[in-house]
Every structure is written in structure tokens, then in C-alpha cells.
Amino acid sequence: MLNKRFFFPPLSPKNLKFTELERERLKANETKQLSKYTQSYMRNREKLKTIRTKNAEELIKQGKRWERKRYKMAEQERVNEIKARKAREKMLEDHTLYIFNPVDVDLIDLAKIKSRKFTECEIDLKNFLLSERDNRLMKQIYEDQKSEFLKAQESKKVIQKLSTPTALISQEISSFEEKQDSICQESVSEINEEKNVKKFEFFSQCNAERNINKSKNEDEDPRIEKFKNAETVAELYAFAELIVTNEARKNKLLKHIKIIKKSLKMNIALLKGAGQ
Secondary structure, three states, rough: OOOOOOOOOOOHHHHHHHHHHHHHHHHHHHHHHHHHHHHHHHHHHHHHHHHHHHHHHHHHHHHHHHHHHHHHHHHHHHHEEEEHHHHHHHHHHHHHHHHOOOOOOOOOOOHHHHHHOOOOOHHHHHHHHHHHHHHHHHHHHHHHHHHHHHHHHHHHHHHHHHHHHHHHHHHHHHHHHHHHHHHHHHHHHHHHHEEEHHHHHOOOOOOOHHHHHHHHHHHHHHHHHHHHHHHHHHHHHHHHHHHHHHHHHHHHHHHHHHHHHHHHHHHHHHHHHHHO
């Protein structure tokens, strides 16, 4: 007898039709599920794409804004540099026209002067030299005017002498010579007295200064005197280095002396102990 457990009934046409329909239904369900999954996936993908595109657009806009700002700042810096260069060139031209004569300005290479950048210290020095030049020019003008005035006076005196008769001239000359002699004698005596007074004052002042310096030098250290008498910075540095080296040597010698004293004391103590 056949085992009922492993017995399969024969497939009828109805059963075959049912199985085919079931298979088709399962396929349709699977396709529906897959279509739903793909739609949701595509939707999420589109969302991600939109966020990325938005971020990219924002970054592009920000980059363009930064680029515009950078161009604007570079243009502003260029304009400021041009203004500063023009002001510097104008100042240098004014200085050159003021320093040199207008005739000699054509011979000067202004391009070299314009290309050089002067510091504040150099400009201050130039202003100081210009002020000194002004003072010198004023002094020269004053001296020229004075010499012209003296020459005019001398020429007037000569003309007057030539216009007066010879007798009057001789009388005037004799009286003038007498006056000059008396004036010279008086001036010589006054000068001698003044010289004697000045000499006495000078020598007394020198003696007082010497006494003061002696008292100071007695109190002061000779090294300080050397520092004061130094004429250049190199001498000061050399003397300072000497002092430092001498101090170091002194310290080393003192240390050696202390060590020697200690060793001597120890040796004496040992000898005493051995004698006892």
C-alpha cells in the first residue's frame, strides 16, 4: 500500500490554472512593492540632489560676493597708493625746487629722486638743513647789505675829501690823527686793564675748578674718572669689558684662596691629631 503521507494527487487542469494565476498574482505584488521602493528611493534622491544644488548655488554666490569685495579692496588700495605716490613726488619736487636753483633743476635727474622713498627721519633732517640754509642765506644777505652800506659811506667820505680844499683837509687830517692817537692810547690802557682783570678771573676760576676736581677725584673711584675721560664709545666698551674681566678674575682668585685656606686648616688638624 502506498503511504498517504507522500502521496500527491494527480494535477488536474483546474489545479494547473490555479497555480499559474497564483504565480502571476505574486509577480504583480512583487512588481508593485518594487515600484513603491524605487519611487521612494528616487524621491529621497531628488531631495538630496536639491539640497546639494542649493548649497552649491549658495557657495557660488558667496564666492562671487567675496571676489567682488576683493576686487573693490584691491582697487581702493591701488588708488590710495597712487595718491600717496603723487603726494610724495610733489613734496620731493617742491624740496628740489626749494633746495636747488631753478636754473639747475633741469640738469637734476628727478626720476631717481622720485623713485627713492624717504623716511620720516630723513625728512626731518632735510627740513633742519633747509632751515639752516635759510639762516645762512639771511646772514649772507645781511653781510652783503652791511658791506654795501660801508662801501657807500667810504665813497661819500672820499667825495667830500676831494671836494674840500687842501688846507682844510690837512687840518682835518691832523686833528683826526691826534684824536686817533688819544683814542688808541685810552683804548690800549683800557684793554690792558680788561686783560689783567680777565686773566685774574680766569686763573682764580681755574684754581677753584682744580680744587673742586681734586676733592671730587679723592672721593671718586679712579675707574669712574677713566669712564668720564673716555672720548669714544669703543673706549667705553673696552674699559667696561676690562672691569668685568678683572672682577671675574678677582672672584676666581678669592675662591682659590678660600679653598687653599680650607685645605691648610684640614692638613694642620690632621698633623695635630697624628702628633697626639
